[in-house]
Amino acid sequence: MVFYFKARPEAGDYTIFMGLDKFENEELIKYGFPEDIWFHVDKMSSAHVYIRLHKGQTIDDISEGNKVNNIDVVYTPWSNLKKTASMDVGQVGFHNPKMVRTVRVEKRINEIVNRLNRTKVERKPDLKAEREAVNAAERAERKLQLRDKKRREEMERLEKERQSELRSYKGLMVSENMTSNKQIATTSKSLQELEEDFM
Template identity: 55%
Template sequence: MLVVDPPVTLFMGLDKHENEDLIKWGWPEDVWFHVDKVSSAHVYLRLNPGQTIDDIPMSVIEDAAQLCKANSIQGNKMNNVDVVYTLWSNLRKTAGMDVGQVGFHNDKEVRKIRLEKRMNEIVNRLNKTKTESHPDFRLEREDRDRRERNLQKKELKEKQQREKEELEQRKKEQELKSYSSLFNQGNMKTNKDAAEEDSDDFM
């Protein structure tokens, strides 16, 4: 869903099984939203490159939170609902949990926004941009990781090349320095100086 300029993508699982796939194959740059303490859709916001959770405009946080509330059977009927959000990397899944259920590695990294009521104008606007698809979450994550690895390799190669060029430049500068010091005016002698030194030796 494109909700702001520059556009961002909001997406959510169709059911608890798709939520489970999103929990498993989310991206490090995904931010997870859920109505606090009651069942709701898992809504994700994918950050743009270089963006952090602190850079998300409040309007986008409100959009994602309203989407969560609207897709919660209990939460949709309630006023003054809290929606929690955190980075995907902070989600913790253990063997004993139900399908679609998650905990957190660090509770301090979980943020909260309170919604007084459902804002139909927000929900209706988001629903107009809604598209339904059934992507292969695992494949998308593996493609993302491959691109990340290739980028890191490229950056490392470029860094090594820069360091090599800098080293060669320093070597050239040192060679020039030592070469020029050989011909330093103070160390140079005229033929007359040399002849006088020779004559001194035989005195």
Template identity: 40%
Template sequence: MGKDKFEKRFHVDNLSSAHVYLRMPDGMKWDSIPDALLTDCAQLVKANSIEGNKKDNINVVYTPWSNLKKTKGMEVGQVGFHKEGLRKKIFVEKRSNEIVNRLNKTKIEREVDFSQEKINRDRTKRKERQERERKQRQEAVQKQREKEERERQLHYEDVFENAVMKSNYDNQNLEDDFM
């Protein structure tokens, strides 16, 4: 839940309202957020909006953070969108106290160091990427070894190794025993 009008993500359309950020798990796309989660976010935004809480039949707008547009001429808390097509709306008929109370019971307020969280997240992503790349390199080396072994067996390269071969020219004992 945004503490003030400086934070954005979900908000009541055309009304002054609180804003909710949703940090999605890895792999989840913003346009495939489950309906139950969207409903929870919309109810939370409506309940924390001074005007929106008093009204029924409102729309809550959500969009990815990259679509938020903020210019110097805008008021604090005001936001625009780079692409209107990336905005999605959720219709909220009326406030559901059951949902709001359930969410408020799980509410935890803490100071967040966003820059440190970003550094930690980037570090984790980088380690995951490096591990993936290391595994790919190992697989490539293993495949190359297997290919070289198949080639070696196919072309009988071990048959004529000089270190293993014996020459009759070098063996004087054979000539002495012959006659």
């Protein structure tokens, strides 16, 4: 079971979610998104809470709320979570400790907690399928961008060839574009008319 909450639009309209227990936390660790920011109360047993940022946002775009007084909350991007075989279910480490931030929360703000609880929805998502769907969409988008890039490059190449052809002299000295003196003599034009045609 995963619990979903909705932040109010003026706070960023983020989706906030957390697992029911350490087994769901394990799934959330495994199938997170690059836009996910992981939160945990430091040095206490607590839920793993995630905020899913919008594309293009960073960890600097979020603000914090709390449920308990005088606690430190650590948070880091999902991509910084490290899981090794020796760790217990739901336990994580960090690839880069410098990417872990801590915020001191002095006082619980009940208004925020109550508002979030009113948005709470329980679901049993297929986290693996959601992650695979996002991966497939990202691959399709990259493929489309690559195809567009190749098409643009081909159009540019053809235009360069066309411009080069226009600037070259190789089309001027082609026999079918030339007129011999014999052909000129067979026409009924005067020398002056021929000179005017030439000019």
